[in-house]
Amino acid sequence: MIQIEAAPDEIYDIELEHSLLEANAKLADENRALLDRHNATAIDFMGAIGSGKTTLITRLVEKLKDQIGLAVFNGDATTSSDVEQIARQGIPVVQIATVNGCHLDANLVGKACRKIDLHKIRLIFVENIGNLICPAEFPLGSKARVVVVSVTEGPYMVRKHPHMFLGAQIVVINKIDLAGAMEVSVEDLTRDVHTLKPDILVIPISCKTGAGLDEVASALRDA
Amino acid sequence: MHELSIASAIAERVLEFSETNPSRKVLGVRVLVGELSCIEPEQLSFCYTAIVKETVLENSVLEIERLEAEVLCPHCSYRGRPKFWEEALSDVAVATLQCPRCGKATEALQGHECIIRTIRYA
Numbered sequence: 001m002i003q004i005e006a007a008p009d010e011i012y013d014i015e016l017e018h019s020l021l022e023a024n025a026k027l028a029d030e031n032r033a034l035l036d037r038h039n040a041t042a043i044d045f046m047g048a049i050g051s052g053k054t055t056l057i058t059r060l061v062e063k064l065k066d067q068i069g070l071a072v073f074n075g076d077a078t079t080s081s082d083v084e085q086i087a088r089q090g091i092p093v094v095q096i097a098t099v100n101g102c103h104l105d106a107n108l109v110g111k112a113c114r115k116i117d118l119h120k121i122r123l124i125f126v127e128n129i130g131n132l133i134c135p136a137e138f139p140l141g142s143k144a145r146v147v148v149v150s151v152t153e154g155p156y157m158v159r160k161h162p163h164m165f166l167g168a169q170i171v172v173i174n175k176i177d178l179a180g181a182m183e184v185s186v187e188d189l190t191r192d193v194h195t196l197k198p199d200i201l202v203i204p205i206s207c208k209t210g211a212g213l214d215e216v217a218s219a220l221r222d223a
Numbered sequence: 224m225h226e227l228s229i230a231s232a233i234a235e236r237v238l239e240f241s242e243t244n245p246s247r248k249v250l251g252v253r254v255l256v257g258e259l260s261c262i263e264p265e266q267l268s269f270c271y272t273a274i275v276k277e278t279v280l281e282n283s284v285l286e287i288e289r290l291e292a293e294v295l296c297p298h299c300s301y302r303g304r305p306k307f308w309e310e311a312l313s314d315v316a317v318a319t320l321q322c323p324r325c326g327k328a329t330e331a332l333q334g335h336e337c338i339i340r341t342i343r344y345a
Contacts, residue, residue, distance in 0.1 A: 010345065011250065011343060011344070011345050012343070012344060012345075013253075013341040013342065013343050013344075014240065014341060014342045014344070015340070015341050016236070016339045016340065016341060016342060017338060017339075017340065018236055018338065018339040019336070019337065019338050020229055020232045020233065020236075020254075020337045020338065020339065021335075021336075021337050023232075101228075102225060103225055133225070133261050134225035134261075136261055137225055137260060137261060137262070137337075138225070156312075159308070159311040159312060159317060160312065162308075162311070162317045162318070162319070163259070163260075163261040166259065166319075166320055166331075192311075194321075195308055195311075195319060195321060196308070196317070196319045196320065196321070197319070197320045197321070197328055198320075198321050198322075198326065198327055198328045199327070199328035
């Protein structure tokens, strides 16, 4: 830091080069290191309200809970209805209430990590707040970020929210059983994702019919 | 509205300066925002103005400088401006991580920043 002494009535600039996102990024690295020490991995799920994040996590828990130690952190502004749905599966679930916050941050996820016995856990699913913009700016310390989109959000939702996809490794296109009724092309959505970021893994699924869920489960287990 | 939490972090840092330099008046703060970040400059300014009201920072100006994105392609070694998706939306071109030269995935070298550059004071 360079400090310049100012004489009265003179205008000066002090150089700071102070990163505003660094504090969160540092905590995210700490979370990742903590999980690594316990041989555990976190996957975070982002997506709009109603895209099917909670339902997808519930289906994945059903598939994986007998194979590996699982936990779920559920970010929700106020309600606990999503947590209750997942807790019925008999795995550790932590609700992270952000009150009015529009995204999870690494500090909250770090606190949640310390609430469970990490020795028994291999995989943590972190459900972010239903929001397609704000969470992109705040890494949490996860190994992979998953964006859940659904055909009911219309044909342009990928190109309207590019930032969310630039930071993700996996995109799940949900509710493909409704694609015909919605007149939304899963192929066009997939092409949009790959235009933004060619190396993203795109998996079309339906939580209702079960299509594609095995592929998601194995991609996350190997993440 | 993550701009609100970022504006709070800016105000907090500038207030810290103000407290350690009580004889100085803060005139403004210059912030650098990367092209790939999803921080909306107008909302950030609005939030800052609202937060500093009735504090010693009232009337200080938040200036936002945009930092252009730069990408590196691990496949063909291209380094430079990202590829823009012109027809993505009707009014704005969208920056992508597709290599403008070989079409494979690039990595961003810069463009995600949000940095307080300088505090201007008298």
